[in-house]
Amino acid sequence: MVLVDTILGEKLVSQAISINGYQISYNKVGHGPKKAVLVHGWGSSKAWWHCMAEELAETHTCYIPDLVGFGGSTKPTDSDAFHIEHQAATVADLVRRLGLGPVYLIGHSMGGMISVTLAHRYPELVERLAVFNLVVTGRCGSFLRAGQLALTVPVVGQPLYRLGQMTTQRALTAYKQSFRLMLARPDYLDQPWIKAFIRRTYPDYRALPLHSFEFALRAFTSFDLRPFMAEVQQPALVICGREDKQIPPEDSRLLAEAMPNAQLKWLSPAGHSPFVEYPDQCAALLRRFAAD
Numbered sequence: 216m217v218l219v220d221t222i223l224g225e226k227l228v229s230q231a232i233s234i235n236g237y238q239i240s241y242n243k244v245g246h247g248p249k250k251a252v253l254v255h256g257w258g259s260s261k262a263w264w265h266c267m268a269e270e271l272a273e274t275h276t277c278y279i280p281d282l283v284g285f286g287g288s289t290k291p292t293d294s295d296a297f298h299i300e301h302q303a304a305t306v307a308d309l310v311r312r313l314g315l316g317p318v319y320l321i322g323h324s325m326g327g328m329i330s331v332t333l334a335h336r337y338p339e340l341v342e343r344l345a346v347f348n349l350v351v352t353g354r355c356g357s358f359l360r361a362g363q364l365a366l367t368v369p370v371v372g373q374p375l376y377r378l379g380q381m382t383t384q385r386a387l388t389a390y391k392q393s394f395r396l397m398l399a400r401p402d403y404l405d406q407p408w409i410k411a412f413i414r415r416t417y418p419d420y421r422a423l424p425l426h427s428f429e430f431a432l433r434a435f436t437s438f439d440l441r442p443f444m445a446e447v448q449q450p451a452l453v454i455c456g457r458e459d460k461q462i463p464p465e466d467s468r469l470l471a472e473a474m475p476n477a478q479l480k481w482l483s484p485a486g487h488s489p490f491v492e493y494p495d496q497c498a499a500l501l502r503r504f505a506a507d
Contacts, residue, residue, distance in 0.1 A: 241309070245273070245276050255281070256326045259285070262416045264323075275319060281419075294433065318340065321344075321346070331344065345501055348461075349462070351467075352463075354436075356463070400484055449476065451470075452480065453467050453480070455482070456486045456492070459487045
């Protein structure tokens, strides 16, 4: 177990559970009577959700897993382990093993795609669903397309990645620059809460192997929710930053229009991670939706 943070005045210690041969690391935050599970996106980890979990802690006990390949969970070298349906099945097994369902399921980006898939495949485990800037069609913006290109030219992309990871300073600079591209207002990088967010989430990024980036990127860009998303019946809240340059905001609109019990909330100016740019506003949206 590894100490990762302090929340609500308590030391936050990662726990682990074995699921289908993988060690899945997760945090438990809060003591509320209801249960919530928060699913992170590509290149991130459970540390991304600590601020939202803290805001839900009075009404929900929040469980925040690291997906297979990320954070403190097993990082297999088998690309099949990163498939969206495989990740959804692993999170579903976590919900069953911990006796949580049905839960308030919250996902971001690739984690939103996984969450919608889980809600469709295992509807008995999901009471309601909230997603931020999720991936629907597999399309992505310039930054992620550049990542795809680099990974498909390993003689160039892989050495550059390893060079960037050689020193902490280089890796931290690369992380800040990639984070800048996720914000609608790059000057927000100077805001204290975003500086704290970067400090908290950087260690998991620093430890992420190249194959986790590669396999997960291929997984979500080759998957598509459109064939089944209209069959997802749970109440759903779709939150999207209008100025997202990484995943087309159109994806969020497509989902909200297709799902029969979905509502769409736009935030502007906001980029790919609106809960980082506007934590108070996003927490209020999540709480209100939970209370409906």
